[in-house]
Amino acid sequence: MSDPELPGAESTPRAETTPDERNLALLAHLGVLAGYLVAVGHILVPLLVWLMKRDESEFVAEHALESLNFQISMTLWIGISVLLSFVLIGLPMLVVFGLINLVCVVLATMKASKGEHYRYPLTIRLVS
Numbered sequence: 532m533s534d535p536e537l538p539g540a541e542s543t544p545r546a547e548t549t550p551d552e553r554n555l556a557l558l559a560h561l562g563v564l565a566g567y568l569v570a571v572g573h574i575l576v577p578l579l580v581w582l583m584k585r586d587e588s589e590f591v592a593e594h595a596l597e598s599l600n601f602q603i604s605m606t607l608w609i610g611i612s613v614l615l616s617f618v619l620i621g622l623p624m625l626v627v628f629g630l631i632n633l634v635c636v637v638l639a640t641m642k643a644s645k646g647e648h649y650r651y652p653l654t655i656r657l658v659s
Contacts (some may be wrong), residue, residue, distance in 0.1 A: 548590050548646040555584055556594035557644035560636055563602055573602045581658075592642050599658055600640065601639075601651035605632045 548556075550596035559580040568572025581595035607626050615621030637653050 551614055552588050553588045553644055553646055555580055555588070555591045557640055559591070559595035559598045560640040560643055563598060563636055566602075573593075574599065575601060575605070590646070590648075593648060594639070597649065597654070598639065598656060600638075600656045601635065601654045603657055604653060604655045607655065 542546065559577045562576030562580065563573040565576050568574070577598035577619055579631045581592055581599055583600060584595065585592040605628060609625065612621040612624035619645065639649040
């Protein structure tokens with residue numbers, strides 16, 4: 532199987548997504564901002580979207596699962612940074628991971644709104 536992103540690779544046409552699917556994918560990404568209001572909201576929102584739509588829409592399930600794995604990974608990376616802040620190296624890491632989280636969520640949201648797929652960097656894929 533070849534990667535459609537590579538020049539000259541076979542490209543299979545992707546099925547059109549509905550506005551509802553794109554909106555739910557947006558919710559899976561932007562819903563992580565609930566983490567600012569509820570302690571584990573950044574994990575609960577994509578988890579709930581994935582659990583509700585995983586059998587109905589491959590597009591929504593892929594985006595919700597990607598968002599869920601990224602938020603779990605960011606929680607781990609930020610936790611490690613907090614531990615390392617006792618030796619001062621963790622303080623800049625907290626800032627960097629916070630910025631990476633924000634920028635990647637915005638990028639993923641933009642891709643989802645266009646009906647495209649997005650893979651987060653620095654992601655440990657624990658849930659599949």
